[in-house]
């Protein structure tokens with residue numbers, strides 16, 4: 001089974017689906033490569049909106065594939081993986097097209113970081129999500145903490161990161177993390193939520209994203225995301241001395 005699917009939907013929407021439902025759509029190196037490829041495709045003139053979702057109705061994404069990344073022991077090894085994904089999420093952040101995460105199910109750890117890098121997040125009724133990294137004695141390592149701190153009010157973002165708890169869809173909407181809760185078909189919900197953008201000229205969409213991207217440059221977002229990956233890599237090595245991950 002291909003670990004990801006890239007498909008063109010109606011009216012210029014490009015959809016990236018993480019296709020590992022039996023692993024709750026955890027991210028491994030193949031999915032990272034697929035996401036890089038899809039983001040490059042999304043920059044093309046024929047694409048107006050880029051959407052990311054997960055296969056099945058259990059999970060959007062359960063973060064990094066803990067079995068695949070279990071072999072990363074040293075700070076350098078961990079940094080290689082974390083830094084690569086931080087680079088991918090920065091490209092997603094500054095993609096000159098509107099982006100949306102369709103949270104079709106649980107979003108945990110790095111799954112929330114991917115969602116944070118998108119302009120909009122919609123969630124299926126009953127889904128849950130949380131930045132649980134703090135419970136694993138690490139932090140966000142893909143740059144998602146830096147992004148969250150800019151996209152949500154600072155006190156709310158800090159509470160979410162420090163508490164590392166799982167929230168319901170309604171709580172996530174109240175916190176401002178998700179922008180709409182849908183009940184029926186995820187793609188239909190996405191196309192409906194993004195219909196305004198899909199009707200506009202690509203030049204208009206790109207112009208607004210260019211305005212936003214200037215802000216990310218002024219805020220040195222790329223550098224901050226890289227530093228976040230580097231600090232997480234230190235904690236990743238240190239976690240081996242803590243019992244939390246010894247069975248994973």
Ligand SMILES: CC[C@@H](C(=O)O)C(=O)SCCNC(=O)CCNC(=O)[C@H](O)C(C)(C)COP(=O)(O)OP(=O)(O)OC[C@H]1O[C@@H](n2cnc3c(N)ncnc32)[C@H](O)[C@@H]1OP(=O)(O)O
Nearest residue numbers: 022023024026062063064065066067108109110140141142
């Ligand atoms: C590494 C990067 C780092 C970052 O920088 O952010 C992170 O992402 S840290 C966070 C890592 N992720 C997690 O800790 C999440 C672990 N998973 C869960 O909490 C739950 O699985 C779930 C996502 C809430 C879904 O729960 P549920 O629907 O009840 O499914 P199961 O728990 O029974 O899982 C089914 C199946 O999938 C495997 N699985 C789940 N998550 C991962 C994962 N992240 N990596 C690898 N495999 C995963 C799980 O082991 C089960 O496998 P089987 O027992 O073989 O069926």
